[in-house]
Amino acid sequence: MAKKRSVVPFGPQHPVLPEPIHLDLVLEDEKVVEAVPNIGFIHRGLEGLTEKKDFRQMTYVIERTCGICSFGHGLGYVETIENIMNVEVPERAKYLRTIWSELARMHSHLLWLGLISDAFGFESLFYQSWRIRERVLDCLELTTGGRLIFSVLEPGGVLRDINKDQEKEILKQIGLVEEELKEVEKAFLLDYSVQTRLKGVGIITKERAHEIGCCGPVARASGLSYDMRKLGYEAYGNLDFEPIISNDCDSYARCEVRIKEIHQSIDLIRQAFAKMPEGDLSVPVKGFPKGECFTRIEQPRGEAIYYVKANGTKMLDRFRLRTPTFANLEGLCEMLKNCEYADVGILCVTIDPCISCTER
C-alpha cells in the first residue's frame, strides 16, 4: 500500500512549546519527512530602536530582548561598545561579569531541564528542576536586585558589587544546588523510562552539525568542541576549564552536556571567587563610539554574535544580533527528518529554542 503524505501544522501555540515557532511537518504516515520552520510571530523591532535611543539607553533595551539570556545580551553589547571605544574594564568588574554570566547559565540550563522533563511527561521532575533553579534566582536577586533581568552592566564596567556576605551566601547556595542536582540528575541520566524517550532520538552527526553550523550544547553534544568562552573574554582566560563534549549525537547527549555544564559553571564560579581581586567597579567612558565591531560570546544556548556600527554621535547606526537559536533551527530541521511524529515536541525542546531572542 502506498504511503499517504500529509502536512500537519505544528505551533505557534502548542502545549509543549515554550515560545511561538511554527513548523510545517510533512508526514508520511507517522514519520516526518520534512519540517519547514516559520518564524516572525513576536518580532518587536528592538534593533530598530537604536535610531531612537542613545547607546547607553540601548544597554537596558538590549538586555530586555529575552528574559533568560538577558545577561548574555547585555554583556555582548557592552563588550562591543568597549571594543569600539578601546576601554579597558577593571579586573574586578571582569570577574563579577563572569560570575553573573555563569549564574545565568546555571539558571538557563536548569530551566531547560524542567522544560524537557515536562515535554516527556515527567511532571514531578519538572518541579524538582525548577525548585533547584529557585536557589540560583535568589542568588541573582541578592546581588543584582533582579531575578531575571539584572541591569548591572554599563559600558566601562558594572554597577553593583558582590560583598563578602553575599559571596558566602552564593557559595553556600551553589553547594546546595550541586548536592540537589546530583540527586535529580540520576533520573535524567539513568532512569529507564526517560532514556527510552531520549536515547537514539534526534541524531545530528558530527559532520552534519559542522556543515549546518550548529552551536552551543547542540554542537557539543555532536562532538564538536566549540565553546566561545575559550576565546578568553572577560575573566574566562584566567579560569581553568575544558568544553564539555559528548559523541552520542542524540537528545540524551544534549541533556547530559547541559547537566555537566551546570557542574562546570559551579566550578567556574568557585574559581572566579577565589581569584577575584579588589579594585574599582568601572572606568568612566567619555565621548561617543565611532567605528564598527563584531563580538562573539558564549550564551547558555550557544554562540551569539553582536555587531555594532557607530558614527560618532550618541545614536548608533546599526545594531545586529545573531542568536544561537537561529543557528540551531537548521539543526532542528535536520533532526526532525525521519523521526516519529510523537517525538517532534521533545526534539523542539532539545535545541532550547528562544524565539523571542531570535526575532528580537
Added chain:
Amino acid sequence: MGIMKFAPTMLKQLFEKPVTKNYPAEPINYPEGSRGHIDIDIQQCISCGMCMRVCPPGAITVDRKTRTWTINRFDCVQCGYCTTVCPKKCLYLNPGYQTPGPEKYIYSQTHVLTEAEKQHEAEMEAKKQAAIKAAMAKKAAAAAAAKKDGAAPDAAAKPADKPQA
C-alpha cells in the same frame, strides 16, 4: 540504566514542608537592593529633568513650572538608569513591587517650596523683572535717539508702546 531512580527524591519530598510559601499570609522578605519601584525624595529634587531624558521607556515626566515629578509605574522597567544620572541623588530603587490594578497607576509628587526657597524665588523674580525693565528702557532710548536722527515715524512708534505694556 535502571528504574525508580526518582523514588528516593519523591519519598523525601513527601515528608518535607512545601517548598512554596503561603504568600499573602506569610510575607515575602525582599533582599536589600531588590529592584521593586522608584521612589523620590521630592524636597531634594531640583526639577532638572535628567531622569526624564534618560529613561529608556519614557516613564518619567518632570514639569519644571509646577515642580512636579511623575512616574507611570506600569511603564517603568526598573532599570535604575535614572538613579545613576540624578545629580542630587534623590531617586532610589526600593524593594516592593507595584501592586496589580485595573487602572494604570501614575505616581506623582510635587516639590513644596519652603520659606527660604520662596524668598530666594522672589528675589530671583525681582532681579529678572529689573533686568527686563532695564533692557526695555535701553531699547526705548535707542529708538528715541534713532527718531531724533530722522527715522520713519511708524517704526519709532512701536518700541515706544512696549515699555508701557
